[in-house]
Amino acid sequence: MSTFSVYMIRHGQTYFNKYRRMQGWCDSPLTTVGEQDAINAGKMLQDVTFDAAYASDMPRAMNTAKLILPNSGNADLTVTPMPAFREAFYGYFEGDDTSQTWFEIGAPHQAPSLSDIIEKYGIHKAKDFAKEADPFHQAENNAEFWKRVNGGLAELRQQAHDGDKVLLVSHGNTIYSIAAEVANLTSPARPQNGSVTKFTITDDTITLDYLGKKDHIE
Numbered sequence: 001m002s003t004f005s006v007y008m009i010r011h012g013q014t015y016f017n018k019y020r021r022m023q024g025w026c027d028s029p030l031t032t033v034g035e036q037d038a039i040n041a042g043k044m045l046q047d048v049t050f051d052a053a054y055a056s057d058m059p060r061a062m063n064t065a066k067l068i069l070p071n072s073g074n075a076d077l078t079v080t081p082m083p084a085f086r087e088a089f090y091g092y093f094e095g096d097d098t099s100q101t102w103f104e105i106g107a108p109h110q111a112p113s114l115s116d117i118i119e120k121y122g123i124h125k126a127k128d129f130a131k132e133a134d135p136f137h138q139a140e141n142n143a144e145f146w147k148r149v150n151g152g153l154a155e156l157r158q159q160a161h162d163g164d165k166v167l168l169v170s171h172g173n174t175i176y177s178i179a180a181e182v183a184n185l186t187s188p189a190r191p192q193n194g195s196v197t198k199f200t201i202t203d204d205t206i207t208l209d210y211l212g213k214k215d216h217i218e
């Protein structure tokens with residue numbers, strides 16, 4: 001049985017983050033703050049020698065990874081895109097105001113914000129409620145999200161070797177969803193831009209080591 005570590009970093013701040021817009025499969029560029037988020041994440045990871053580097057194929061994640069690697073002392077690695085670790089797809093709501101969207105999604109369930117939905121029902125129901133509220137019903141529900149993410153986890157298990165340390169740049173709700181699934185999280189506090197979440201993965205288990213760190217990491 002192989003055991004390896006995955007350091008999942010939330011991409012740096014984007015313009016849609018700054019303007020509080022829904023950003024799943026749509027994309028917006030990193031802000032200057034977002035570029036600094038990535039540089040800071042790299043500096044936090046200076047004592048970690050990575051064996052492989054991956055990122056969601058969204059430009060905000062790929063560009064974050066490309067800034068992390070040289071600042072972490074891992075400039076020799078190439079970033080491999082992994083669409084499986086994209087953010088959840090929000091369908092009709094992509095690009096809309098975040099607070100208004102989660103109100104529309106959660107209010108019928110007496111949970112008028114994403115935090116309220118998580119506290120009352122869990123992050124998995126947020127995806128189901130989003131698909132229900134989407135007039136086109138094209139937003140990802142929980143089953144669709146996990147089919148995609150589980151495929152990515154299977155690919156990581158296939159590629160990694162025992163003892164490997166893997167860099168993976170992804171997205172806030174994707175990282176939180178995996179952490180909540182394996183650690184039964186109930187707090188609605190999700191990873192900040194540029195923070196590091198670490199998982200230990202074996203052939204058949206995933207353990208959350210920590211969530212959303214923004215200080216020195218070993």
